[in-house]
Amino acid sequence: xxxxxxxxxxxxxxxxxLMGNEAIARGAVEGGVQVAAAYPGTPSSExxxxxxxxxxxxxxxxxxxxxxxVAFEVALAASYCGLRAMASMKHVGVNVAHDPFMTSxxxxxxxxxxxxxxDDPYAWSxxxxxxxxxxxxxxxxxxxxxxxxxxxxxxxxxCFELSEEFHHPIMLRPTTRVCHARADVVLxxxxxxxxxxxxxxxxxxxMYDARGARINRVRMLQRFEKIREAVxxxxxxxxxxxxxxxxxxxxxxxxxxxxxxxxxxxxxxxxLSLLKIGTTYxxxxxxxxxxxxxxxxxxxxxxxxxxxxxxxxxxxxxxxPSVKVHGKDLIPLIGELSTRKxxxxxxxxxxxxxxxxxxSLDKFCEESKPLLPMRPPVxxxxxxxxxxxxxxxxxxxxxxxxxxxxxxxxxFSGDIGCYGLGYLPPIEAIDSAICMGGSIxxxxxxxxxxxxxxxxxxxxxxxxxxxxPALINAVYNNARIMVAVLDNDTTAMTGFQxxxxxxxxxxxxxxxxxxxxxxxxxxGVKFVEVVDPNNIKEARKVVEKALKHEGPxxxxxxxxxxxxxxxxxxxxxxxIIPFYIDSEKCEGCGICINPFGCPAIIKRDKxxxxxxxxxxxxxxxxQVCPYQAIVRQQE
Amino acid sequence: MIEEFNIIxxxxxxxxxxxxxxxxxxxxxxxxxxxxxxxxxxxxxRGGAVVGHLRIGSVVHGPLVPEGKGDVLVGFExxxxxxxxxxxxxxxxxxxxxRPIIPPIVSIGLSVYxxxxxxxxxxxxxxxxxxxxxxxxxxxxxGVITVNxxxxxxxxxxxxxxxKNETILKAIERCVPKETIAINQKAFKLxxxxxxxxx
Numbered sequence: 001x002x003x004x005x006x007x008x009x010x011x012x013x014x015x016x017x018l019m020g021n022e023a024i025a026r027g028a029v030e031g032g033v034q035v036a037a038a039y040p041g042t043p044s045s046e047x048x049x050x051x052x053x054x055x056x057x058x059x060x061x062x063x064x065x066x067x068x069x070v071a072f073e074v075a076l077a078a079s080y081c082g083l084r085a086m087a088s089m090k091h092v093g094v095n096v097a098h099d100p101f102m103t104s105x106x107x108x109x110x111x112x113x114x115x116x117x118x119d120d121p122y123a124w125s126x127x128x129x130x131x132x133x134x135x136x137x138x139x140x141x142x143x144x145x146x147x148x149x150x151x152x153x154x155x156x157x158x159c160f161e162l163s164e165e166f167h168h169p170i171m172l173r174p175t176t177r178v179c180h181a182r183a184d185v186v187l188x189x190x191x192x193x194x195x196x197x198x199x200x201x202x203x204x205x206x207m208y209d210a211r212g213a214r215i216n217r218v219r220m221l222q223r224f225e226k227i228r229e230a231v232x233x234x235x236x237x238x239x240x241x242x243x244x245x246x247x248x249x250x251x252x253x254x255x256x257x258x259x260x261x262x263x264x265x266x267x268x269x270x271x272l273s274l275l276k277i278g279t280t281y282x283x284x285x286x287x288x289x290x291x292x293x294x295x296x297x298x299x300x301x302x303x304x305x306x307x308x309x310x311x312x313x314x315x316x317x318x319x320x321p322s323v324k325v326h327g328k329d330l331i332p333l334i335g336e337l338s339t340r341k342x343x344x345x346x347x348x349x350x351x352x353x354x355x356x357x358x359x360s361l362d363k364f365c366e367e368s369k370p371l372l373p374m375r376p377p378v379x380x381x382x383x384x385x386x387x388x389x390x391x392x393x394x395x396x397x398x399x400x401x402x403x404x405x406x407x408x409x410x411x412f413s414g415d416i417g418c419y420g421l422g423y424l425p426p427i428e429a430i431d432s433a434i435c436m437g438g439s440i441x442x443x444x445x446x447x448x449x450x451x452x453x454x455x456x457x458x459x460x461x462x463x464x465x466x467x468x469p470a471l472i473n474a475v476y477n478n479a480r481i482m483v484a485v486l487d488n489d490t491t492a493m494t495g496f497q498x499x500x501x502x503x504x505x506x507x508x509x510x511x512x513x514x515x516x517x518x519x520x521x522x523x524g525v526k527f528v529e530v531v532d533p534n535n536i537k538e539a540r541k542v543v544e545k546a547l548k549h550e551g552p553x554x555x556x557x558x559x560x561x562x563x564x565x566x567x568x569x570x571x572x573x574x575x576i577i578p579f580y581i582d583s584e585k586c587e588g589c590g591i592c593i594n595p596f597g598c599p600a601i602i603k604r605d606k607x608x609x610x611x612x613x614x615x616x617x618x619x620x621x622x623q624v625c626p627y628q629a630i631v632r633q634q635e
Numbered sequence: 636m637i638e639e640f641n642i643i644x645x646x647x648x649x650x651x652x653x654x655x656x657x658x659x660x661x662x663x664x665x666x667x668x669x670x671x672x673x674x675x676x677x678x679x680x681r682g683g684a685v686v687g688h689l690r691i692g693s694v695v696h697g698p699l700v701p702e703g704k705g706d707v708l709v710g711f712e713x714x715x716x717x718x719x720x721x722x723x724x725x726x727x728x729x730x731x732x733x734r735p736i737i738p739p740i741v742s743i744g745l746s747v748y749x750x751x752x753x754x755x756x757x758x759x760x761x762x763x764x765x766x767x768x769x770x771x772x773x774x775x776x777x778g779v780i781t782v783n784x785x786x787x788x789x790x791x792x793x794x795x796x797x798x799k800n801e802t803i804l805k806a807i808e809r810c811v812p813k814e815t816i817a818i819n820q821k822a823f824k825l826x827x828x829x830x831x832x833x834x
Contacts, residue, residue, distance in 0.1 A: 017660045017670060124675070148671070148698070151713075181698035182656065182672040182689075184664050257696035263696070339701035356703045365721050368757055372718050374746040375738045377648065377683030426743045462653075595745045599682055604741040613779060 001459040007050065007059045010187045015291045018185040020178040021046035023149035024088075024116060027156025029054065031112065032191045033086050035078035037071035039092030039465065040494035041180035042125035044118035048088055049495060052506040059194060064497055064506040067436070067465040071102050072115060079113040079169075081197035084160045088116035091130045096436065096466065096597065101169075105140040106216040107204045108167040110194070112160030115141070116172045118179050121336040125493075127416065127433060128285045129334070131304040133281055136171045140224050143171045143281040144236065145253030149183040151278065155236060157188065166230070168223050173280075175303055177336060178254050198387065224282070229336035236278025239287045241294060247350055248273040248295040250288070250312065252280050253303035258342040259301050265343060266352040283311045289319045299349050300327040303337050367445075376424050381600040382562030382616025384533045385419040386427065388486050389457070390596055390624065391539035393429040396453045399547045403453075407611045410453040411446050415439035415467075417459035419486050419492045426594035430457060437466025440483055444470060447479035453547050454480070459498040460487040463516060468523065473522040474552040482546045483525075483554045485516050486533075488561040496564060520554040527553035534559055536623040562616055578615035578633055579622060580609050585629035592630065636668065636693045637797045641700040642790070645719040646711030647736045648675075654810060655709075658787060661808035662798045663691040664831075665733040673698035682738070686719050691797070701797035707795055708762075709786050711769070712736050713754045720761055727762050730830065731755070731790050732769035732782065756775040765833045767795065771827040777818030784819040788826025793834070800827070 004296040006016045007026050018026065024047050027035060036050035036055075048062065051344045061078075065071035068089040078085035087097070094101065094117045099113065117136075120126040136143045144159055146152035152174055161172045204216055231237060249272055251259035251387035263269055275291050277283060280302070292298065292315060300309040308325035316323045331337065340358065347354050379386045396410035414420055414430030415438060423430040435440065439456040446454045459465050463485050474481055491497040498504040505511035520528045527549040532541045538559065546553040560568075569576060581592075581601075586608055592601045592607070598621055600614035610621075612633070622630040643646065653674050660670045672689040688700045697767065704724040710731035718831040733751055740746045748805025769785040776785065784807060785829045790796055791803055804820055811819045 017657070017664050177673050177698045180674055182660055182670065182674070183698070184670045254698075257698070260696045261701060288683070338699055339697050339704075344703075358702070361703055361721055364761060368720060371749045371753055371757055373714055373738050373748045374680075374740050375647065375684040375714075376740065378739055380682070425740070425745055477649060542743050574689060592745075593739070597743070599739040601742070602737060602739075 004050070004053045008054050012187055012188045012189045013342050015184050016187060017182060018149050019046060020149040020152050020174055020181045021183050023153035024156050024172070025050035025054070027084050027153035027483070029060070029159035029190055030153070030188045031157035032084045032193065033060060033160065034073060034083040034195065034244045035085040036088070037064055037065045037074040037206050038064045038088040039068045039071050039093055040497040041093050042098050043120055043176045043492055044088050044090045044093070044116065045494040045497065047100070047116060048506065049497070055507050058190070062450065062506050064499065066500055068096040069100060072097040075113060076100060076104060078197065081199050082201040083110045083195055085111040085165070085198050086114045086116060089118070090493055091117055091119040091132050092124065092126060092128065092303065092435065094132050094135055101135070101141070102139050104269070106170045106213065106220050108219070109163050109169050110167065110499065112163040112172050113169040114156065114159045114163060114172055115169060116174070119173055119175045119304070121175055124176055127435065127578070129304060131141065131307060132173055133307045134305065136173070136630045137281050140220055141169050141171050142227055142231070142279060143173050145173050145278060145280050146178055147254050147256045147278065148178065149181055150185045151236065152178055153185055154188070155245055155278065166227050167225055168227060175254055175336070197365050226612035228282045228285065231282055232278040232284045236390065237284040237287055238276045239291060240274045241274050242270065243294070245271060245273045245294070246296045248275065248291045248298040249346065250275045250277060250291070250298060250299070250300045250308065252277045252308050255301040255303055255337055255342065258337055258339045261339045261344040262346045265351070265355045265440040266347055268346070268352060272350070279309060280308050283308055285315060288312055288315050292323050297324045297349065298326065299346060299372060300325065301328060301331055301337070301342055301345070305333070308453070361634060377421055378424070378597070378599050379418065379421050379427070380562050381598055381614045382566065382618040383418070384488055384557065384562060384594065385422065385486050387533040387536060387620045388484065388539065388557040389422045389427055389429040391533060391536055392455055392457065392484055392537060392543055393595065395540045395543040396455055396547060400453050402546065405452045408450065408452040410455060411443070411445045413439045413446065413454065413456045415456070415458040415462050417462050419457060419459060426597040428595065436462055437470055440467050440470035440474065440481070443481040443483070444473050444477065444479045447474070447481050454482070456481055456483045458483065458485055460485060460489065460501045460516060461491040464500050464514060468519060471520065471525065471527045471552070471554070472523045480550060481552050482543070483552065485554065485556045486515055487556050487558045490564060492563070496561070517554070520608060525552070525554050530556040532559055532560055533557040534618060534620050536620060537564050562618065566616055575635070576617045577635060578610060578612040578617050579619060579630050580610050580612070580633055582629045582631055583607060585627050586625050589626065591624055592624065596621060596624050638694045639690065639692040640797055641705045642689040643700055643705045643708045643719055643722045644689065644711065645708065645714060645715040645717065646685055646812050648683050650711045652685055652687045652690065652711060652779065655783040655787055656689045658803065658810045659689055660830045661810055662803045665802050665806060668692055668694055668797070671698050680774070684715055684718060708792065709764050709790055709792060711782060711786055713723045714748065715752055717757055720758070723762055724761055728793055728795060729758050729762055729764045730765050730786065730793060731758065731764060733766050734768055734770035765778050765830060767829045767833055769826060772829060773822055776822035776825050780815070781819050781822035784822040785826035788823035789830040792827040792830035
């Protein structure tokens with residue numbers, strides 16, 4: 001039985017190995033979710049991937065939405081119609097959903113409503129480190145932070161119940177090391193009851209008899225007061241108070257595990273009081289006050305910002321002003337935490353002896369560094385983005401050198417997706433990636449302040465997510481930019497989710513395909529062409545024409561993701577015939593590795609060869625080679 | 636019951652470290668042990684460096700092997716073993732596939748890949764090392780995709796893993812695609828026998 005079978009057929013009490021995101025999906029099912037919507041983004045994607053797999057079995061409506069704002073609104077509407085609903089996204093996705101999110105607590109929830117915000121400390125797969133507890137606080141939405149997959153599952157289910165009880169949306173905030181952690185999880189009951197969605201009228205009249213923003217705000221604050229009280233009683237907040245302990249530690253969310261380990265290894269068991277916090281907003285004030293009453297010193301351990309620490313400081317002023325509150329003075333503000341970081345902080349605060357000589361460990365690692373090759377992620381062999389980026393970069397440089405821009409170098413305004421890896425050498429055809437759709441927004445701005453070839457490089461899914469308004473802006477304000485839409489028919493970076501342009505829904509149903517070139521024409525773009533990037537000559541010709549067009553232009557580079565193409569070929573039993581480098585013809589110019597940069601092409605000593613296991617047989621390198629030295633192997 | 640056994644699986648995106656940690660985690664649950672682990676997903680999959688953490692036993696909390704606390708470092712690739720050395724205890728064991736994967740950035744001259752002997756020499760300064768050419772064994776078993784089960788076999792053969800062989804073979808059956816069960820089980824045995832020779 002695979003994980004999905006366990007999730008569908010697993011009985012209460014079964015112990016299963018689950019990833020945190022799978023546990024959240026199961027928790028949603030156990031919590032009676034009936035509508036789930038999301039836009040993919042690491043580390044959140046597997047939540048909806050998993051729900052999509054079990055949607056039919058459990059009778060849940062599951063969709064990949066065009067973006068996070070829509071996903072949250074879909075969930076919001078379901079809640080207004082009395083169903084339990086969830087939207088899941090990565091931390092920066094909440095920025096996109098921020099608008100409806102801000103007003104959601106004002107209006108309240110009817111069916112249980114949960115927003116899962118998967119935060120990414122250390123920015124493993126993100127453009128920033130962002131602590132969404134502040135966004136939730138601004139919106140008066142409570143935050144639940146699970147410490148591991150088991151709690152993630154249990155909390156998710158409970159959040160639906162609490163949201164419904166308090167008529168208030170709730171944010172579940174797991175971080176990368178909960179989402180992508182694996183642990184044994186004990187399954188719970190799946191409810192049989194299914195509700196029917198009913199629209200009873202104006203949403204803000206559902207719960208109360210008055211309406212309007214000012215009244216809603218009052219109601220919101222009243223509801224929030226009740227939640228402030230209730231969190232003290234929840235099992236996710238636990239105080240282990242020792243009468244004679246003068247030092248206390250507070251572990252928030254995931255950090256609680258590191259605290260537990262640090263205590264064990266510093267042999268502080270039974271010597272300090274411990275508060276586990278699972279609801280970081282509102283914090284369990286009574287429990288914090290109780291702890292602060294009994295100790296002289298306290299250490300708050302949390303990832304990213306000093307959020308709980310601020311509350312602890314504030315509460316200390318009221319209940320025990322002499323208590324010394326530690327937090328970010330001893331625990332790093334940057335990156336994710338680890339047992340080591342917490343151990344070092346706790347050792348310093350308590351004057352304990354470290355169990356391990358970290359300085360000799362660090363010295364050894366420092367000495368090993370010269371032996372470590374860099375190994376950044378790269379575009380896969382056979383990736384059509386490499387061909388697109390090559391054609392764009394080479395042509396733009398040529399146009400910049402010879403044409404209207406008087407030698408000003410081109411601007412490659414990039415976006416969020418696999419092609420962002422083209423930022424790295426040797427490809428270096430992406431200058432920036434600020435946010436979804438930002439490539440076109442920035443290009444609009446550049447167009448009015450510099451004279452250079454300005455190219456927005458954006459993926460299909462990203463274009464449909466947030467690129468369209470910026471394209472309309474370029475038409476409206478006549479920005480001379482070329483928008484390159486790299487259409488590989490999937491949301492590849494996050495695990496191949498379908499999107500509005502791929503003609504399939506989350507649950508695999510066929511649907512109307514949103515055609516990118518039609519969208520561009522509909523927006524009023526006069527120059528729109530579609531090209532196969534693997535035909536380098538043709539692609540370069542089209543790019544040159546587009547760059548010479550006086551006004552906004554759109555070029556759609558259409559070719560299926562190389563990994564999906566390989567998968568399809570394997571399924572059909574088609575042979576992959578790799579290429580090789582004819583050493584007689586190779587002049588050693590090196591274009592195939594720099595700037596083309598296919599990882600299947602390797603230079604050893606002075607000769608070049610192709611690793612036939614890695615080669616996907618796409619043959620684009622053979623078009624790039626000026627000496628026709630790259631040829632397909634005989635079958 | 637064992638309190639804590641920490642495994643680090645270090646390799647390159649595409650080598651199947653995630654599946655390896657799934658197999659081991661499943662086998663640990665079948666043995667009645669608790670499991671905590673974490674892996675790199677997303678960006679790092681594309682040929683980048685990846686590391687998986689797997690912790691089994693009765694007292695495991697965090698998803699990451701704490702620095703200096705690893706019992707075994709399973710290096711799917713030599714330089715990746717060295718990159719993650721900090722997680723291993725000095726009493727720990729390093730099992731390493733000697734077959735290098737040279738990153739493309741080395742080809743364009745922006746980084747250097749040292750000799751295998753230099754890497755192994757450094758690893759040996761830190762802890763006990765056993766080596767095998769897992770890539771060759773995987774090819775023998777039926778394809779390079781089985782490097783991960785060769786490495787699991789080697790880990791089992793080291794005698795340190797608190798899980799029985801039959802349980803791992805059952806976990807392989809449960810975790811890999813049906814059509815590859817036989818070659819993966821063969822790969823497990825090849826890795827197992829090779830490490831007995833290497834010790």
